Amino acid sequence: MKGFTRLSAIAAPLMRANIDTDIVIPISRMIGNSVRGTVGKWAFTALRYRPDGSENPEFVLNRAPYRDAEILITGPNFGCGSSREPAVWAIQEMGIKAIIGSGFGDIFYNNCFQNGVLPVVLDPQTVQAIAEEVEETQGTGKVTVDLEACQVVTPSGRTVKFTVEPRRRTGLLEGLDEIGATLRRDTEIRAFQQRDREERPWIYRPGSDS
Amino acid sequence: MTAPQTMFAKIWNSHVIAEIGDGTALIHVDRHILHDLGGSRALLDVKERKLAVHDPELTFATIDHTVSSAPGRKGTIPSGIELMKALRTETAAAGIRLFDIDQPGQGIVHVVGPELGITLPGALLVCGDSHTCTHGGVGALAFGVGWSELAHVIATQTLYQRRPRTMRVLFEGRPAPGVTPKDLILALIGTVGTDGGTGYAVEYAGSAIRDMSVEGRLTVCNLSVELGAKMGLIAPDEKTYAYLEGRPYSPKGAMWLRAVDAWRALPSDDDAAFDREVVIDVTKIAPQITWGTSPEHVVAVDGRTPDPAAIADPDRRKAVQNALDYMGLAGNAPIAGTPVDWVFIGSCTNSRLSDLQAAAAIVRGRKVASRVRAWVVPGSENVKRDAEAEGLDRVFVEAGFEWREPGCSMCLASNGEQLAPGQRSVSTSNRNFVGRQGPRARTHLASPAMAAAAAIAGAITDVRALEDGR
Numbered sequence: 001m002k003g004f005t006r007l008s009a010i011a012a013p014l015m016r017a018n019i020d021t022d023i024v025i026p027i028s029r030m031i032g033n034s035v036r037g038t039v040g041k042w043a044f045t046a047l048r049y050r051p052d053g054s055e056n057p058e059f060v061l062n063r064a065p066y067r068d069a070e071i072l073i074t075g076p077n078f079g080c081g082s083s084r085e086p087a088v089w090a091i092q093e094m095g096i097k098a099i100i101g102s103g104f105g106d107i108f109y110n111n112c113f114q115n116g117v118l119p120v121v122l123d124p125q126t127v128q129a130i131a132e133e134v135e136e137t138q139g140t141g142k143v144t145v146d147l148e149a150c151q152v153v154t155p156s157g158r159t160v161k162f163t164v165e166p167r168r169r170t171g172l173l174e175g176l177d178e179i180g181a182t183l184r185r186d187t188e189i190r191a192f193q194q195r196d197r198e199e200r201p202w203i204y205r206p207g208s209d210s
Numbered sequence: 211m212t213a214p215q216t217m218f219a220k221i222w223n224s225h226v227i228a229e230i231g232d233g234t235a236l237i238h239v240d241r242h243i244l245h246d247l248g249g250s251r252a253l254l255d256v257k258e259r260k261l262a263v264h265d266p267e268l269t270f271a272t273i274d275h276t277v278s279s280a281p282g283r284k285g286t287i288p289s290g291i292e293l294m295k296a297l298r299t300e301t302a303a304a305g306i307r308l309f310d311i312d313q314p315g316q317g318i319v320h321v322v323g324p325e326l327g328i329t330l331p332g333a334l335l336v337c338g339d340s341h342t343c344t345h346g347g348v349g350a351l352a353f354g355v356g357w358s359e360l361a362h363v364i365a366t367q368t369l370y371q372r373r374p375r376t377m378r379v380l381f382e383g384r385p386a387p388g389v390t391p392k393d394l395i396l397a398l399i400g401t402v403g404t405d406g407g408t409g410y411a412v413e414y415a416g417s418a419i420r421d422m423s424v425e426g427r428l429t430v431c432n433l434s435v436e437l438g439a440k441m442g443l444i445a446p447d448e449k450t451y452a453y454l455e456g457r458p459y460s461p462k463g464a465m466w467l468r469a470v471d472a473w474r475a476l477p478s479d480d481d482a483a484f485d486r487e488v489v490i491d492v493t494k495i496a497p498q499i500t501w502g503t504s505p506e507h508v509v510a511v512d513g514r515t516p517d518p519a520a521i522a523d524p525d526r527r528k529a530v531q532n533a534l535d536y537m538g539l540a541g542n543a544p545i546a547g548t549p550v551d552w553v554f555i556g557s558c559t560n561s562r563l564s565d566l567q568a569a570a571a572i573v574r575g576r577k578v579a580s581r582v583r584a585w586v587v588p589g590s591e592n593v594k595r596d597a598e599a600e601g602l603d604r605v606f607v608e609a610g611f612e613w614r615e616p617g618c619s620m621c622l623a624s625n626g627e628q629l630a631p632g633q634r635s636v637s638t639s640n641r642n643f644v645g646r647q648g649p650r651a652r653t654h655l656a657s658p659a660m661a662a663a664a665a666i667a668g669a670i671t672d673v674r675a676l677e678d679g680r
């Protein structure tokens with residue numbers, strides 16, 4: 001996984017509430033074992049394209065300069081719904097590396113970290129204010145997201161702090177291999193299982209009578 | 211004396227392998243169920259890293275998302291066939307039990323887990339699907355994970371998880387006739403909103419939950435994620451034990467007695483504190499139906515769509531107007547009487563035997579309206595066989611429903627099992643999102659009885675009118 005440290009980039013406000021992962025990537029575009037790398041063009045299909053397949057000019061990521069955005073500013077509860085990880089891939093394949101919002105669907109939030117995308121949670125007023133600042137510059141004012149300093153710098157130069165769990169922060173900064181790290185504790189895991197097997201044997205032998 | 215504990219805390223604490231700081235723990239996964247959509251990808255990931263499956267006997271697999279529900283499974287798309295083949299090969303190689311098509315055990319992952327006794331009280335269960343919260347209906351701590359996490363679980367039988375806060379929802383009172391578990395949970399979502407449970411593990415309790423069947427409890431827990439909560443759970447009781455006893459993967463004999471003994475200690479202690487508590491008076495709830503594009507867009511069937519003009523906040527007004535426009539509905543209008551094109555009875559929310567019985571009770575001796583196409587998709591092969599043994603399939607077919615093979619089907623519009631653009635459905639599933647049942651499809655969520663009533667009337671209808679006089 002590629003890490004994330006610091007990024008100064010165009011940020012696109014997509015402020016509609018409750019954008020679910022079905023909107024981010026429709027099921028019909030994500031079935032298969034090798035869809036990774038193919039889903040970006042289907043991201044936000046229902047918002048991004050008209051029924052005839054042409055681009056909907058109303059959609060923010062279809063407009064300059066937001067087309068080149070690497071940061072997405074989102075409304076409340078972004079990424080709610082289905083656990084589908086291709087939702088993160090689709091956004092990532094559009095070039096987005098960080099998402100600023102007031103709250104995210106739990107599984108989506110987690111999936112972002114697993115794929116090197118940084119989700120930043122700020123209070124709703126702050127998110128709204130950043131979106132407005134961006135719009136005042138017609139999108140040209142860059143936003144900086146700095147994971148080392150845990151801060152966002154708005155187009156006008158205002159600094160806003162954010163928090164992220166230390167484990168996730170280190171994981172992203174260093175691009176850690178989580179499975180490898182966990183397997184280094186395998187003795188501990190197996191010791192837990194051995195103790196637990198005495199306590200709850202029915203868990204370890206499904207359907208058995210002894 | 212130890213401090214009173216919630217059921218959530220008891221289960222959580224007994225699964226912590228290591229605290230790794232900041233409220234996050236490495237926790238043990240007791241049960242992992244894979245399905246066709248992400249299962250083979252995760253197994254392949256693990257294989258490519260040259261790692262082994264940590265505990266194949268704690269891992270199960272079924273086929274649901276991408277398989278066609280047409281008779282004979284005709285029409286499964288090539289990429290779906292590819293996923294199923296890969297799941298067969300990879301589970302066989304790893305020694306993981308797969309419930310394949312036409313075998314008892316195949317079906318929607320959240321229907322088959324409890325039905326087979328794979329899901330047990332006090333167990334920690336994960337699956338790469340957000341509706342894994344369903345399994346909390348029998349007292350498991352169950353939640354959905356992402357696909358990268360699947361590989362982590364396969365290779366380590368553990369997961370990193372931040373401890374959620376706790377919320378208790380008390381459903382008190384006796385529901386009026388025609389009001390089902392689905393109506394209770396939709397009404398709750400309408401009250402607290404689709405992010406009202408974000409960051410919480412939600413325990414449902416109260417007299418209405420105690421009185422409810424186990425299958426009804428699974429329906430309630432199923433929609434936890436639609437209020438933002440990854441986990442929803444209900445204390446196990448005698449009904450739970452009666453439901454689980456004798457299921458293929460439930461403990462047997464002396465082991466069963468020992469397990470039940472342990473499970474009796476699981477319910478929240480009397481004075482346990484929750485971070486948030488919500489009380490719902492179920493006597494005030496009428497049959498529910500969604501009008502918009504989020505499960506929180508819900509009204510009583512005798513109610514009206516919201517009036518955007520009456521909403522002061524401009525963002526909210528716009529959001530409501532957008533949803534009404536998408537749904538092709540006027541504001542401040544009665545929802546009943548809206549003509550429908552499709553009725554779908556199925557999905558992990560409402561495709562168990564009791565759901566099909568409830569729908570059949572409305573349908574029996576009546577005909578589906580000529581404008582409506584209506585499907586019943588049983589949640590599992592076992593549900594299908596049990597329903598057929600009771601003759602429910604004939605009740606539906608004689609009324610004009612199609613009786614199909616178990617799977618997710620129209621719930622997520624795979625295999626082209628979807629509405630045409632602009633068409634309207636009443637669906638017993640859990641998501642009425644934009645495009646969920648096909649591009650520009652319009653979905654109204656409701657209970658199986660309400661869906662059956664809509665099929666008969668050809669329009670959204672108060673089921674109580676059809677129940678009267680029976």
Ligand code: SF4
Pocket residue numbers: 274275318319320339341557558559617618621622639640
């Ligand atoms: S029935 Fe629908 S909600 Fe349930 S697991 Fe299948 S696709 Fe998901």
